[in-house]
Amino acid sequence: MKFNNTYHQLGDKFYQSAIPAKVSNPTLLLWNDTLAGNLNLEASFCRDKLALAQYFSGNKILTGSEPVALAYSGHQFGQFNPYMGDGRAHLLGEVCDKGNTQRDIQLKGSGQTPFSRRGDGLCAIGPAIREYIMSEAMYALGVPTSRCLAVVSTGETVYRELPKPGAVVTRVAASHIRVGTFQHFAARADVESLKALTEYTINRHYPTIDIKADDYILELIKAVGANQIELVVQWMRVGFIHGVMNTDNCAISGETIDYGPCAMMGVYHPGTVYSSIDKNGRYAFANQPNIAQWNMARFAESLISLIDEDNEKAVELLTPIISQFSEDFNNAYYAMLATKLGVHDLSLIDKAFIKELLDILQNQELDYTSTFVQLTHSLSDVEQAENLKISFGKWYNDWRTLLQDGKIDNNTAQALMQVNNPVVIPRNHHVEAILTECETSGDLSRADRFLQVLRSPYKQLPHTSEFQDLPEDGDVNYRTFCGT
Known part of the structure; x- marks a missing residue:
């Protein structure tokens, strides 16, 4: 990999240097050959499973990588937390894919960082494989998403409710800049860093915006909002429920990130909630558009100081943009549903x-x-x-x-x-059964068949019918938990 590490150039207010923890017995469980090819990884390297396990567990550092933990804040279930950051993730750096698009390479579950507070920084094997399966499924379904390059078991035990085998998952994303990243500097009234982050974000994700224009901040907010509309519309097309749409999980790039307590809706109900931590249904299926708008309002608030020295004038400029979100989403949502009806x-x-x-x-x-x-x-x-x-x-x-x-x-x-109605989705009961099998026996054969089917969700393959049945209980008592 040829690392760019451009985010480092923003300065140490944006991250803390952190080295992944060493693990005792790394073993490669899942490897994404297609994604590896798109990232220009050498074929000989990709065939060396022992080396892959060492590098993507964090035991060895890839040449050119400068691991860091990113700083950010965020609203968690509506409550602002100014002290967050990557508590169990290490950004290895950025690489260019075959389309010349810059991608972040990040390890999750790779040990403690300066942002871990009292956490162990680790990840169990189940949540790691869940993120791999779900992100691959979403990618094949045509939903903007981060993806997973590898899952490596660590040979060590992670202690949660029960002892679990540990793992590290490698995430590939357009970036890990979040609404919470902007909030981090706005909360500290650090206008200089906020401006640097804004310009970096535009150059990386929205290069058609003219930074020299007077209204470039407003144009950025519109562009990010449009991407969020497209993202959530696509979630709802396939019945996806994110489960934890906190502002620190809202990527400025418009990709799905953080597959912790996510799930797929079975029986249709707008109030469907599966996340065990979403006690009041804040992130229920039909609430996702409202939360996306709420997150965009928080994004806009964080940029007030860059729009105009007069806060009232800045708010006056922002209000119609945020207000327009609801109408734009509604139009896009019904246009999507129309395509599902031909x-x-x-x-x-x-x-x-x-x-x-x-x-x-x-x-x-x-x-x-x-x-x-x-x-x-x-x-x-x-x-x-x-x-x-x-x-x-x-x-x-x-x-x-x-x-x-x-x-x-x-x-x-x-x-x-x-092309708009998948014949198969990663149904919750199949996901859970496969994760349990991987945890208890280490057998990934069914997971491999599942992934083969999920990578062609609009076609009836030989194994598709194995994963199309509905859950016997209709997912009535199904609950998901934050794991990665």
Whole structure:
């Protein structure tokens, strides 16, 4: 890897130097060959499992890497914490992929840092493999996301509720700049660092913004907001629930990061919550758009000092931008749902008609993913169409009429639906079963089959049916926990 380490140039207020902890017996469990190729890693290096285990456990430092733990603050469930930072992660540096895009390489679960406080900085094998599986699934589903390059078992025990085998996961992301990174310097009234971070962020992620323009801060806020809208719309397209949308987990790049208590919605209900720490449903499925807007408001607040010396004037400029978020999201959300119903042109379909379908799903307690797959198949399967006419009644007939009146033939509608409605998702009960198997037996064969299926979520592969069944209890008592 040829490391760039450009973030270091911002100065030591932005990070603390930190060396990953040594582990006793690192073993490579999962390796992402496709991602490795995209990062220009040498083929001979990628074949050396012993070397990979040493480097991606943190036992050895890659040439050119200068490991650091990043500084940031953040709102956690609405409460501001000014003292956070990477407590169990080490940024190894940045590399350029084959598209000449800069990517962060970060170890998670790699030991204590100056930000660990009383934490051990470690990660159990289950959460590490969860992040690998979920991020690969999201990438294949077409959702902006960080990815995982490797999972290495450490040969050591991590103590949580119960003793667990330890692991280190290597995350690859566009960057680890968060809303909380901006909040960190705003909270300290460090305008100089805030300005340096803003310019760095624009150069790295939004290079079309003219830093010399008077309104460049406002343009950055608009651009970051637009990316957040796209991200959350894509989450909701596939039924993803992040579970912990704190501002320190909100990436400025617009990628999904931090797959701690995440889950996939089965039975459709807007209030679905699986995260054990989300006691009040703050980050429920249908609350995610509101929280995204809330996070963008916190991002905008952190930049007030750079917009205008007169705070009232700055707020006056920011208010319409944040207020517009809700309308823009609503339009993008319904446009997405229209494509799930085979319609490109939102003017052909009424939002109330789409909402009526969601009400049917909720009232009949239907599975979100399976229902859209059935609707897709019904355009070419007469028996499936007859079944849906019975269960959905007038709505189904009206939908078919809508397609006809819009001059959308069945083949065209079905083709659009097939690329927007996955036939398989990482269902919670399968994820948990595989994580348990990996923890207890160390057997990753089923995990490998699962990943093969999840990497082609819009196709019916030989093993796809093995992972399409619904949970027997409907995930009623399912809970997720922060692990990585």
